[in-house]
Amino acid sequence: MHFKFRTIDMNTKCSCCSSIEKSTKNDLTSHWNKTYNREIQKLGWYEDNPEQSLKLIEKCKLNKDASILNVGSGASTLIDELVKLDYKNIIANDLSSNALDKLKERLGNDSSKIKWIVDDLTQSTELNNLVEIDLWHDRAVLHFFNEPEEQNCYFDLVRKLVKKNGYVIIASFNLDGAEKCSGLYVFRYNKEMIQKRLGSDFELIEAFDHTYTMPSGDTREYAYTLFQRKN
Numbered sequence: 001m002h003f004k005f006r007t008i009d010m011n012t013k014c015s016c017c018s019s020i021e022k023s024t025k026n027d028l029t030s031h032w033n034k035t036y037n038r039e040i041q042k043l044g045w046y047e048d049n050p051e052q053s054l055k056l057i058e059k060c061k062l063n064k065d066a067s068i069l070n071v072g073s074g075a076s077t078l079i080d081e082l083v084k085l086d087y088k089n090i091i092a093n094d095l096s097s098n099a100l101d102k103l104k105e106r107l108g109n110d111s112s113k114i115k116w117i118v119d120d121l122t123q124s125t126e127l128n129n130l131v132e133i134d135l136w137h138d139r140a141v142l143h144f145f146n147e148p149e150e151q152n153c154y155f156d157l158v159r160k161l162v163k164k165n166g167y168v169i170i171a172s173f174n175l176d177g178a179e180k181c182s183g184l185y186v187f188r189y190n191k192e193m194i195q196k197r198l199g200s201d202f203e204l205i206e207a208f209d210h211t212y213t214m215p216s217g218d219t220r221e222y223a224y225t226l227f228q229r230k231n
């Protein structure tokens, strides 16, 4: 079953995005590629400083050669920060090649330090061939997967890729969060729901709610979670 061609309801203007077109599209890859044609700093999830993620990554006390997979990376500044912190094995994934191109452009020469993977988390062809990783990081990606099959593929991939003693950071809209982002309906989580989906092999290390202020000044409620896979 293919999910790239679900209907996207773009008829309600979404405050995540500055210039939503009034149209019905059915191609998520082109939706996300178009989204990143806009000025990155104006996107509704843009962070100058991804401090909540960095705080959780610090807790993992990873070696500098640990493999860190940032899924649905977009043009996130987290990658810049990980390079500055001298992590040597960073993998950036996204469905949108346009998003990753924007990020590569910003990183300049440092872009050669990153492994780039354009792939769909819900029907992976490349990510599932990776060797096991030390850290899975997701901010604002999981909640776009509304269909049980998409969620199953996502969590199967987490379980396939994360090493024993490895870590999973997932930051999703929480149960008080918005119903839509980027014109798309979202499926919201709390820490218990994420724990249930990961399974008992993963232990919750830390969780907190965070109110993120968008460039527009609106706010979005997130649930941040850090899990460790048991040995």
Ligand SMILES: C[S@@+](CC[C@H](N)C(=O)[O-])C[C@H]1O[C@@H](n2cnc3c(N)ncnc32)[C@H](O)[C@@H]1O
Pocket: 032, 045, 046, 047, 071, 072, 073, 074, 075, 076, 077, 093, 094, 095, 096, 099, 119, 120, 121, 122, 138, 139, 140, 141, 144, 181, 182
């Ligand atoms: C709201 S943005 C968040 C971007 C980034 N994580 C951040 O915090 O700035 C969601 C990202 O998920 C990506 N995405 C959506 N569906 C995806 C999929 N099926 N596989 C991989 N990436 C996906 C989008 O292209 C977009 O970059």
